[in-house]
Amino acid sequence: MEEFVKIVEVSPRDGLQNEKEMIPTAVKIDFINQLSNTGLSVIEATSFVSPKWIPQLADHLEVYTKINKNPAVQYPVLIFNNQGLENAIQVGVKDIAVFTTPSEAFCRRNANCTVEESLQRIQTLATTALENRIRVRGYISCVLGCPFEGEISVDKVCDVADKLIDLGCDEISLGDTIGVGTPGTVEILLKTMQKNISREKIAVHFHDTYGQALANIYAALQNGIRIIDSSVAGIGGCPYAKGATGNVATEDVLYLLNGLKFRTDVDLDKVISSGRFISNYLQRENRSKVSLALMGKNND
Amino acid sequence: MEEFVKIVEVSPRDGLQNEKEMIPTAVKIDFINQLSNTGLSVIEATSFVSPKWIPQLADHLEVYTKINKNPAVQYPVLIFNNQGLENAIQVGVKDIAVFTTPSEAFCRRNANCTVEESLQRIQTLATTALENRIRVRGYISCVLGCPFEGEISVDKVCDVADKLIDLGCDEISLGDTIGVGTPGTVEILLKTMQKNISREKIAVHFHDTYGQALANIYAALQNGIRIIDSSVAGIGGCPYAKGATGNVATEDVLYLLNGLKFRTDVDLDKVISSGRFISNYLQRENRSKVSLALMGKNND
Numbered sequence: 140m141e142e143f144v145k146i147v148e149v150s151p152r153d154g155l156q157n158e159k160e161m162i163p164t165a166v167k168i169d170f171i172n173q174l175s176n177t178g179l180s181v182i183e184a185t186s187f188v189s190p191k192w193i194p195q196l197a198d199h200l201e202v203y204t205k206i207n208k209n210p211a212v213q214y215p216v217l218i219f220n221n222q223g224l225e226n227a228i229q230v231g232v233k234d235i236a237v238f239t240t241p242s243e244a245f246c247r248r249n250a251n252c253t254v255e256e257s258l259q260r261i262q263t264l265a266t267t268a269l270e271n272r273i274r275v276r277g278y279i280s281c282v283l284g285c286p287f288e289g290e291i292s293v294d295k296v297c298d299v300a301d302k303l304i305d306l307g308c309d310e311i312s313l314g315d316t317i318g319v320g321t322p323g324t325v326e327i328l329l330k331t332m333q334k335n336i337s338r339e340k341i342a343v344h345f346h347d348t349y350g351q352a353l354a355n356i357y358a359a360l361q362n363g364i365r366i367i368d369s370s371v372a373g374i375g376g377c378p379y380a381k382g383a384t385g386n387v388a389t390e391d392v393l394y395l396l397n398g399l400k401f402r403t404d405v406d407l408d409k410v411i412s413s414g415r416f417i418s419n420y421l422q423r424e425n426r427s428k429v430s431l432a433l434m435g436k437n438n439d
Numbered sequence: 440m441e442e443f444v445k446i447v448e449v450s451p452r453d454g455l456q457n458e459k460e461m462i463p464t465a466v467k468i469d470f471i472n473q474l475s476n477t478g479l480s481v482i483e484a485t486s487f488v489s490p491k492w493i494p495q496l497a498d499h500l501e502v503y504t505k506i507n508k509n510p511a512v513q514y515p516v517l518i519f520n521n522q523g524l525e526n527a528i529q530v531g532v533k534d535i536a537v538f539t540t541p542s543e544a545f546c547r548r549n550a551n552c553t554v555e556e557s558l559q560r561i562q563t564l565a566t567t568a569l570e571n572r573i574r575v576r577g578y579i580s581c582v583l584g585c586p587f588e589g590e591i592s593v594d595k596v597c598d599v600a601d602k603l604i605d606l607g608c609d610e611i612s613l614g615d616t617i618g619v620g621t622p623g624t625v626e627i628l629l630k631t632m633q634k635n636i637s638r639e640k641i642a643v644h645f646h647d648t649y650g651q652a653l654a655n656i657y658a659a660l661q662n663g664i665r666i667i668d669s670s671v672a673g674i675g676g677c678p679y680a681k682g683a684t685g686n687v688a689t690e691d692v693l694y695l696l697n698g699l700k701f702r703t704d705v706d707l708d709k710v711i712s713s714g715r716f717i718s719n720y721l722q723r724e725n726r727s728k729v730s731l732a733l734m735g736k737n738n739d
Binding site: 318320321322323324347348349350351353354356357358384388391394395397398399400427428429431432 | 618620621622623624647648649650651653654656657658684688691694695697698699700727728729731732
């Protein structure tokens with residue numbers, strides 16, 4: 140029997156949040172509705188965050204309430220503070236994601252607090268969320284390296300992960316935010332983490348900045364991981380430079396998984412179509428090689 | 440102790456051969472001379488082929504004779520017929536590469552003969568080469584799929600490989616010409632082939648058309664392979680469409696190998712520099728993600 144791998148599609152939030160030109164709410168809704176019909180079971184819809192911090196997601200309430208919610212799909216939203224969580228509860232959000240990192244420097248720059256303080260914030264958020272029967276996913280960024288601190292110790296990452304589990308997170312997403320990991324470091328991290336946390340609770344969120352994302356995902360699969368974050372057309376993920384890439388493309392992950400005979404229940408053609416829709420809209424090069432290869436083929 | 444992985448740099452031949460604009464011989468020589476100082480131990484310099492077939496490599500004699508030959512580097516040239524081999528012998532070539540495929544359709548289109556006939560040609564070439572103490576490398580293309588025939592049976596690939604070894608090839612390079620393989624198919628092929636051929640004789644030549652090249656290389660490494668073909672800046676390799684990629688970038692392979700603690704003796708910075716030189720000259724997007732990421736970083 141084919142083993143199931145869950146894809147967590149992060150494009151509507153992680154992919155769009157750094158776009159400078161405001162994207163019309165209707166386009167975001169259309170995009171999410173398209174993704175909802177691909178077979179994806181988790182689509183991170185937006186972030187309930189102050190427009191001061193992420194102007195592009197200022198329409199999060201409207202996006203969340205107006206998308207056609209497929210009952211087979213979870214639509215987590217990223218939450219940073221109590222206000223965001225209150226708003227999320229009001230509109231019936233069932234899944235949230237919270238964010239921390241083992242890197243003090245990254246935490247200070249991104250969340251303006253210490254790692255310890257960020258965990259305290261998460262504790263408050265998770266307590267309220269769980270009281271409201273909301274599922275909590277914990278993102279840990281910079282797990283294989285930090286743009287400010289360089290190397291990050293495996294023990295620190297695992298310590299943060301253990302704490303997130305203790306605080307009530309039912310899934311930990313390990314982010315290689317700057318894409319510096321290789322399969323060897325991935326393996327060490329995952330083996331160490333699985334001493335305390337079962338693999339069903341661990342997701343990987345790899346960036347392709349150095350071209351290593353699919354090799355790292357393959358290493359993660361070999362180490363028992365069955366939850367993978369990705370973004371159609373590879374949109375988002377703070378690439379350094381023109382042409383540099385961030386998030387790994389969902390299409391390319393699906394191609395890998397199909398080749399390895401994993402079951403995803405996701406329709407690759409429909410995902411390719413959603414990826415082309417959003418990269419056309421953004422007028423950005425499509426960063427899925429599978430999408431580009433098949434486009435060439437269809438034109439032959 | 441760190442295990443050694445040999446990189447076979449194919450950019451001067453495989454990377455340049457499909458360029459429509461004629462590249463001045465001096466640029467090719469400069470490019471190869473740069474590569475010769477990176478620590479690479481094998482650089483496929485050109486093809487001794489009729490200008491009728493590959494106009495871009497019409498200057499092969501001049502290129503081969505005028506490059507500064509680093510005694511620590513092998514400079515194989517691709518050979519298709521007796522005339523090419525005679526010329527190669529004349530100018531003191533020490534390493535040649537020959538080409539075949541298990542796909543009848545691909546063989547007909549590319550070499551205008553049957554697979555059996557191509558093996559007969561190779562037999563003639565290899566016999567003469569070996570008499571002249573010239574080492575022979577055998578390329579097998581379409582090992583994980585053919586643009587015309589689709590799936591290619593593992594047994595057929597292994598049969599061709601066995602025959603090439605029998606004919607005197609001391610290394611077999613397995614080409615996933617259209618980049619359709621995934622680590623599962625790579626593993627099956629390599630495990631089967633190693634029943635008859637020792638791993639020291641097997642190289643992998645993977646294309647990144649579907650984004651799978653590094654994952655496939657990682658799978659090959661796990662299956663004992665220690666020879667990898669690649670091309671700086673990812674140049675060449677018949678990409679299907681604008682933005683689609685062919686050869687895997689040497690820079691990205693080196694980053695993977697460095698991360699996995701393999702020894703290559705190759706200087707990544709110098710390779711990046713050669714890759715930038717040639718992609719600037721060709722006015723093509725640099726397809727090494729490592730090169731792009733570090734360029735962005737240096738600009739920060």
